[in-house]
Amino acid sequence: MPTIKINDVAVSVNPGTLVLDACRQVGIDIPHYCYHPALTPVATCRMCLVDIKGQPKLATSCTTTVPPAPKDNPEAVVMEVFTNTPAVADARAGVMEFLLINHPLDCPICDQAGECKLQDYSYNYGSGDSRMEETKRRYRYEDLGAKIVIDKNRCIHCTRCVRFTREISGGGELTVANRGSRLEVTTYAGKTMDQNPFAGNVVDLCPVGALTSRDFRFRKRVWYLKSVPSISRYSALGNPVWLDHEGNRVHRLRPRPLEGKETTLFISDQERAAYEVYNREDLAPAPSLRGAPASSDAIAEALRAAGPVAVVGQGTFGCDAAQRLGDLAAAEDLRYGSGDRTFPVVLPRFQTTSDGIVNRRGFAERGYRFGALGELLAKVQAGAVMAVVVLHDADFSSAEETALLGQILQAASFSLALEVAPSALGRAATACLPITSAAEESDFIVNHDGDLRRYSKALQAPKGVRTVPAWVKDLAAVPALA
Ligand code: SF4
Ligand code: FES
Incomplete structure (x- = not known):
């Protein structure tokens, strides 16, 4: 790899690397407006000018690339870049003055204020006068x-x-x-x-x-x-x-x-x-059993009394939720996955799948079987499964899947729905428990490509609304389910 010096600091980079990116590698952020890693470089704003030893004029670091090292001397320094010379400072101040010529001073009413590169660079590199x-x-x-x-x-x-x-x-x-x-x-x-x-x-x-x-x-x-x-x-x-x-x-x-x-x-x-x-607009629902407010103990007792439990986990929730919900199933093969939403792929380069179920892979890794709800319905109708616990978000199930889930709940002698907002399906269940939304909890998912992605709690859940693991802990405290 060729070596370049940036403000006398040596760094080895791949030939063809943009000088702007090489500067970032040594912790120097070059001011820029028109450069974006996904877009063709055009060098129109002139804000990223740097001094390159041996070149008569300042060069745009967003279009200047690092040349390859000579074959007979791979360690040679192929370029010396300076980002802090008086000429660079003058150029930046001049560019800022040009850019601000017609720019209105409407920062007090501008949405960008506070995260505006004109504000930041004007403060850091501008002349302060017009x-x-x-x-x-x-x-x-x-x-x-x-x-x-x-x-x-x-x-x-x-x-x-x-x-x-x-x-x-x-x-x-x-x-x-x-x-x-x-x-x-x-x-x-x-x-x-x-x-x-x-x-x-x-x-x-x-x-x-x-x-x-x-x-x-x-x-x-x-x-x-x-x-x-x-x-x-x-x-x-x-x-x-x-x-x-x-x-x-x-x-x-x-x-x-x-x-x-x-x-x-x-x-x-x-x-x-x-x-x-x-953003919750309505009051959070309270735990209910057969249409009346109930404690989680009463719901746990009813679930225990019902008999063998199967769980249906929609793959739009986190892996912690999947793991804990799975603990309620009477057997490992009684974990079923739901969620069949897809979305149209319009940019294949950025949308590498049409699957709309964010944690399908995380649920599958925890033993949930997708596409097997028909099998569960047969087991419920045959009496091999008496109770069903459903973790559900109506946004991610088609009308067909919702209808199938409805049949399963109807056939079970006891059903419990865990939902953020009550849906028609949840209201048809014997019992309901309100759960936190993804913004009200911290958890993680495993995406389509197998990458683990975490999300963090941002909002405070209403009183009485709990995470899936917290509810399951209460339910599993009943001996028959432990
Ligand atoms: S300043 Fe904004 S509107 Fe103007 S060309 Fe750049 S991105 Fe487009
Ligand atoms: S970022 Fe605009 S000229 Fe380089």
Whole structure:
């Protein structure tokens, strides 16, 4: 591997590595706007300039690559880079001044404030003054459909959003129109971003708050939000996300890219919008037995008296929940898996499966058999299984699967449903116990590719709502089930 020196620190990197990435490897973060690891480099913003020994002008580190070492001297230093010279500092201050020429000082009402690269770099590298005396260019904000709003006054023309729609999502809805100070990012005539199922990613990609989410716009100042690592539950990939919450409510979900995992760079709009399910609007249900409020002891007693127990675990819950629920089954082969939701694959590069059951693999590893509910129904009807415990989320079962589960509950002499929000199926069970949502507990899943992904508790569950392991501990305390 060739060696390069960055501010006199030697580092060995693969030939072809971008200088910007090599700098990161030694802990030097180069300011940048237009660079993004998933997009073609275009070097339009000029913010990432560095000094390379022997080159007459500063070079853009997002497009300059490390050359291979000479064959006869593989240890040779092939490049010397300086990121802290007066020329680099001057260039950064100059670029910031240019970028801010037409940028409005509307940080107090801008959604990006607090996580804005213009704010950060202006503070770190800007001159602190403006020589702009002319009137700034003005546009009125525009809706790019129902999901995205553009405020062109803020745009610095990095073209990340345009390249995303061309290179990643493929619709090419966005383009750059006009020239010079009239340059503007816009949609082709008559187009919106509504047809783009990944449109929300342009908001994350925009470094300056020009593209905003209709849903999140003016809703929260980001510095009030606490970010908790979580996962998206809407695909078997279990994409890592940041769950941003405040006041015991989730306000948004954002991708949480993992190093070296390209599929974690973007999430679909459906996954992004799923935060709403975590915000409880109704009072949490109380434990019930035959339609009346009941203690967990009474439910455990009724379960014990019923006879051999089978469990049905929907693969959308965590592995701890799967493990503990499985302990209730009278035999190892009485663990059944449920959940048959799929989603359309529109970006095969990022959506490597259409399976919508996030922890199918984790449940299978714990002995749950998927696609065998018909067998369970036969056992219940034959009296070999008398009681059924169902861990269920109505969002992830088709009408056919829900109907089959309904038949199983009806045929069993005792049934217990564990649900976050009561569904028609849960209400048909003999007993119900309210459980925590994924935002109210910490657990982990094993995704479609076999990766272990953890998610952490962000919200406080209502009083009386407990995790699956906590309920199962109570139920299993009854001797016959222990
Ligand atoms: S709207 Fe944002 S992402 Fe798009 S070109 Fe302008 S600054 Fe870049
Ligand atoms: S990040 Fe290199 S020129 Fe924009």
